Amino acid sequence: MWNRLSPEGAEVVRLAYVEARESGTAPWTSSYIGDEHVLLAILRHGDGPAARLLAEHGLELADARERLRDIGPSLRPHVDGGQALRAFGVDPDALREQLRSAFGPAAVEAAERRVRRRPWWRGGHSRHPSPRTFLLAKRAFDLAERLAIRQGATGIGPEHLLFGILGDALDPVGIQLSRRSRRQISRYGWRPGRPNPLRLLLEMHELDPRRLSAELCAGQGWIG
Secondary structure, eight states, X not given: OGGGBOHHHHHXXXXXXXXXXXXXXXXXXXXXXXXXXXXXXXHHHOOSHHXXXXXXXXXXXXXXXXXXXXXXXXXXXXXXXXXXXXXXXXXXXXXXXXXXXXXXXXXXXXXXXXXXXXXXGGTOOOOOSSSSOEETTHXXXXXXXXXXXXXXXXXXXXXXXXXXXXHHTTSOTTTTXXXXXXXXXXXXXXXXXXXXXXXXXXXXXXXXXXXXXXXXXXXXXXXX
């Protein structure tokens, strides 16, 4: 699919990565792309029929970002051990210094290395579900590609991507993923059956993804 993107479509995908990175509340949260990031990217791109259609229905970039922050990410932020300690009045930096004084810097560093190498199921550091960006919006991109092929388009543009995320928003997050992938993301707070954040955002604006998709198709002259 990546080779079939039009220049405008490629720019939207690039901006989706940027939106995912900028909206992350912890380093790992930039490791997935969801439908909500693609929507923000279309608004950020701000050019073409897809962006105009969204604007006509009252969707603006700043407001959409804020509402999505209230809704919460598709994958919940990973627990910060340091923050958990501070909640109980423990300063992790001061604690580390006390350990260094008591046992020596080399011993503390060796213990930290052992924990980093320990598997997550034995209490070690959790790892990302994938060493590369995890595409939660996988089915949305598939829908966009199929539409572009069906309509004989020379490239997958922002309008095709909007069609894809609107179709994907109808179902809960993760429904298109394999059983293995669902297991991987479950330890990051994914819950089966959780509504797609994009769908929740549209409902806040009293928008139906089906009707919006129908308007998009009619405006583009797409059949079926």
